Amino acid sequence: MTAGAQERFRVFYRIFADSAAQAIRRAHDIAIEQTVEVPADVVPEGFIADEIVGQVGRAEMGERGVFDVAISYSPDSVGSELGQLLNVIFGNSSIQLGIKVIGFEPGATISGRFAGPRFGIDGVRARANRPKGGLISPVIKPQGSTAQQFADIAFRCVAGGADIIKDDHGLADQPMAPFRERTEAIAGAVARANAEFGMSALHFANITGRPDQLVERAFFAKQAGAGGVLLMPGLLGFEIVHRLATDPDFDLPIMTHPSFTGPFVLSPDTGLTHAMMYGTLQRLAGSDISVFPNVGGRFGFSAEECVSIADACRDPEGMGKSIFPSPGGGMSVDRAADMVAMYGDDVVYLIGGSLLRHGDRIGDAVAAMRQAVDAAARVV
């Protein structure tokens, strides 16, 4: 038994209910569901009833039928595993309608166990040698190309001034460009272009595979010269982000991608808010750059939702270091001014498949984007 000087962490739930009394009853059900998961009358007295069961705070009424309730939990219900922290925050309650996670306060004890991002905005800027201004990140695609074709694209993008060369999240270990061959080719091309053009571009290699392969592949990418890794927590789980962010030998920044997470934010009355999913949770896990679908692209997030994500990524009061929001989709030279006005300076702009329209002159397109972002920043 531990306990004593530990500080409880708090999760804020939005509960959809007919009355305040019903909302409070549901909150007490959540406090039990997320911890002991037994009927209230059989909770053992003492430590379990007093510490382990969640404790319901005051409910605040929002719009009609909407109540925001804080529930605090003991760090002992978590231990030191990120997966179990998420399990307590929203494991079984994720399967109940009318409950949305809207906030998280780690408290001192959980903050001590999960330090968050290793690099954050300042650390990534230092590695990419881009002290100010938005970072430009072309995405290497399409799937089905050879490793050499990807490497050629990467080389040209760095020549044009790219800060980050990001693998498409659909590049896994397919036969056309297996992971190791592809990673060596792209990282090698980025290194050559950096040397030739005096750049410090970072290649973020997409890490996929079986759980017991992931760490090994991340280190392979590092050995091959990658400047960071791309991870998909929706498919791999969040633990791998934490695992690599806290490995003293790994020491590379992490970018996270939203694949297979959409249902968590798309329903108004279940899941998590956009800010929680693509801001708070990514930062909690240790991501340095959080990718999300940009407003105006093909995903239908609103400007308000995108700004809430960016705010959660960069909130100075948030957990650990501030991180880069990285809106993907819909970025173009024409929209650069709007995007800079919306997101400000600390942002990684993904530039996707439209770049391929420029063929061998893809580097010029990257340079044009760099200029457009810098020009917009001077105006702002």
Next chain:
Amino acid sequence: MTAGAQERFRVFYRIFADSAAQAIRRAHDIAIEQTVEVPADVVPEGFIADEIVGQVGRAEMGERGVFDVAISYSPDSVGSELGQLLNVIFGNSSIQLGIKVIGFEPGATISGRFAGPRFGIDGVRARANRPKGGLISPVIKPQGSTAQQFADIAFRCVAGGADIIKDDHGLADQPMAPFRERTEAIAGAVARANAEFGMSALHFANITGRPDQLVERAFFAKQAGAGGVLLMPGLLGFEIVHRLATDPDFDLPIMTHPSFTGPFVLSPDTGLTHAMMYGTLQRLAGSDISVFPNVGGRFGFSAEECVSIADACRDPEGMGKSIFPSPGGGMSVDRAADMVAMYGDDVVYLIGGSLLRHGDRIGDAVAAMRQAVDAAARVV
């Protein structure tokens, strides 16, 4: 480049659209989004355009505004990783409103790469020495107890006739009962009870932790005498299920738990159907027993949704071996007849915290459940 004699796999999407023409346009967008993710006009001709890009089949109109469309994909867009298969099925499209995955046909090539469950219903029955009738599975809780307290409960449950002793999914590696100590204690108690009462009960140990710990912990549980493992794909990712289901040395059945997956099924117009999430995907990954919230409990799944899950688990035309559906919540002696009528014979009944009301006589409560299920089966 491979290709040639490969058979494409098909994913069935329900698309919410204003017209058939719009639905077809959206389907073509999905076919690109899930593969090359570049504008249609820059897709390279040849192999990529002909093989890698998804191919849209015929759309069938359902209710007004609802269209069901099949899209086929090349196994080359996947390779041999389960995570990448899920990425192609629903990675980025999960973030777009109005698309729900309603079906999956693996085809011969993907079926060859992902063989599905190792044990299935027959294999688990053989291990538990329960050739017919529903299996009874008490859940060991509450979190906050000591390893010895859990072991005592497990011993009494086996004495009462339990087939499976399942760890609560909230038992991770907390200080009150760390993973190794807890697993040795419970598995040891189950082994002693099996010997004393002539039973073949299986302890399913909950495996959590960092990705590079999972396989090691699963083997630790096996060494300690566990008869199976419990995994949470919503938190750990689906790859760990496939990893263990295909390891020739591991050779234990796998039970999967739905924690952190609710938002995938709770919205009518995004995510996956209940049958896909808790039937097809679990079976694809290699689970032998799929836990889901029972109708009439506290989760609000309908009887129809629960039956659709059970059907997908046991469909003889489904992928690989048929597996056990395992409804949790709301099971009692009084409801046994209804449950048997609803789920039939091939089912694992979870019995949760209400068992704790019986204190030291918990074994009698398990025995009463065994009798009630058997009596109901004779009537049916």
